[in-house]
Amino acid sequence: MTGYGVTPLPGLPARVTICEVGPRDGLQNEAALLPVEVKAEFVERLVDAGHSVVETTSFVHPKWVPQLADAEQLLQRLTLADGVRYPVLVPNERGLDRALALGVRDIAVFASATETFARRNLNRTVDESLAMFAPVVERGRREDLRVRAYLSMCFGDPWEGEVPVAQVVGVAQRLMAMGCTELSLGDTIGVATPGRVTALLDTLTAAGIATADLAVHFHDTYGQALANTLAALQRGVTTVDASAGGLGGCPYAKSATGNLATEDLLWQLAGLGIETGVDLGRLVETSVWMAERLGRPSPSRTVTALAGTIKGENQ
């Protein structure tokens, strides 16, 4: 796949599911407001590249996320492929109504491990936000939807500093007890290092949360995302969130770098012989295309290294 061979590392999973968050988590944090047809093409290109999970949009109120105000139009425009999941972010029951009306089968809620971020991002305490999500999760499960829970600030918080593992595990357990089917552990400001990742995963599994229900969501703000991913794979995690071309990030982090780029992740997984089903070349092509739409180059190291090759192929 990369032309430099495959050497497995003993003890890692044979297959990883990438949860591609570019169209939602990525575009939500970009300044540009893209036309709905560009977003639809983006989602379709990601599926064509082999992605089986593409987080598509958000039903958060457009006042808060104007970038995704066209959620309905986008979903109506898409031809959904068989065997592909298109989760959408749903903050409350009103959002769930809108999602269900459009035939959505995968939803996600967005919780915080810290009080400060809950207040800043959700304008609620942690307890209040969980109370808001509870009926969404319950009804979602009754409708047989998959319900992913994002848990942000699992490692560090810009206002609170280091976030205690026990605090993260406490919120995680409440989300799983509520009925969430997957928990995505977010390093929202990218400060985690591998020892902390391992310690959190070990504590969560000791608390009864199955590794199969866990995903990791690393940001590359300090360049740590892939080393942290390796630590998570070594603990058996098989779902990794990433954003095509490294789109987006956290608007509260000081740096311009954000989400782990899917291409950088793919380079690692391909070299390790871990199956993902995603084609690196087609994904780089998509990120080069998206960078042109956004008017700025991708921050992904792999996209930067391969973009010349891809352009050459298209000429």
Next chain:
Amino acid sequence: MTGYGVTPLPGLPARVTICEVGPRDGLQNEAALLPVEVKAEFVERLVDAGHSVVETTSFVHPKWVPQLADAEQLLQRLTLADGVRYPVLVPNERGLDRALALGVRDIAVFASATETFARRNLNRTVDESLAMFAPVVERGRREDLRVRAYLSMCFGDPWEGEVPVAQVVGVAQRLMAMGCTELSLGDTIGVATPGRVTALLDTLTAAGIATADLAVHFHDTYGQALANTLAALQRGVTTVDASAGGLGGCPYAKSATGNLATEDLLWQLAGLGIETGVDLGRLVETSVWMAERLGRPSPSRTVTALAGTIKGENQ
């Protein structure tokens, strides 16, 4: 150190020596020709930040590396600190004469694991280049110098693709048999992934080369350097090469990103509780200062994230 706590990962070394290669490997691959007083200040700032090994310059002919044509002037200008090593690159006996005349106590030779890169970089076959280094290493050892051997293209080569492990081990054994005291394994084009790192280290130690004599030298071209570093630490490697601010890179790689940034490495090591003696804040300050001299921002994620903070502290 980073404000987000320390969580060790069992099995990693307690202390790592960073071989800071910014002034040589970094500046050699930058387009700018800096005045000798800026280079001297750079080396002194790196030592002040706590570095114990700073690769200072090169005695390669100025025709090939005009950036480091002032090697003599730089060494004469520096006040060498006690307990700090200042290795210099020495390609041949003529270079060794110049280095010894200036009181150099640490030298490095630069070999290639592949024939194509040996020819392109050294204008010699692998055999011819080893024959050129042999008298340098022998006389260096007689003079009781430390002699580091760089071995480039240990993982992939842009012309040859994947480089067989056995080929790398063969050249490595010849360098160690020659009397080199340290072997730095270079991923010159940044294509390695962690399984390959582990396999190479295991094969080298099985072939009788002590882990204590090995260093790793990763490039971040595809964003893999820190994950590869983690794999190397897990195999007991305690010397890691890095370049302040991510200066430099390989001129033959297609991408602008090159050496692993020392700051990104330090963020990882600090979070893991691994001692290095190097102060992250002072190093970021130095890289921000150097970026101003070079007229372009540092490619380091950590420098980018922290630069605002540092500037604020200086105002």
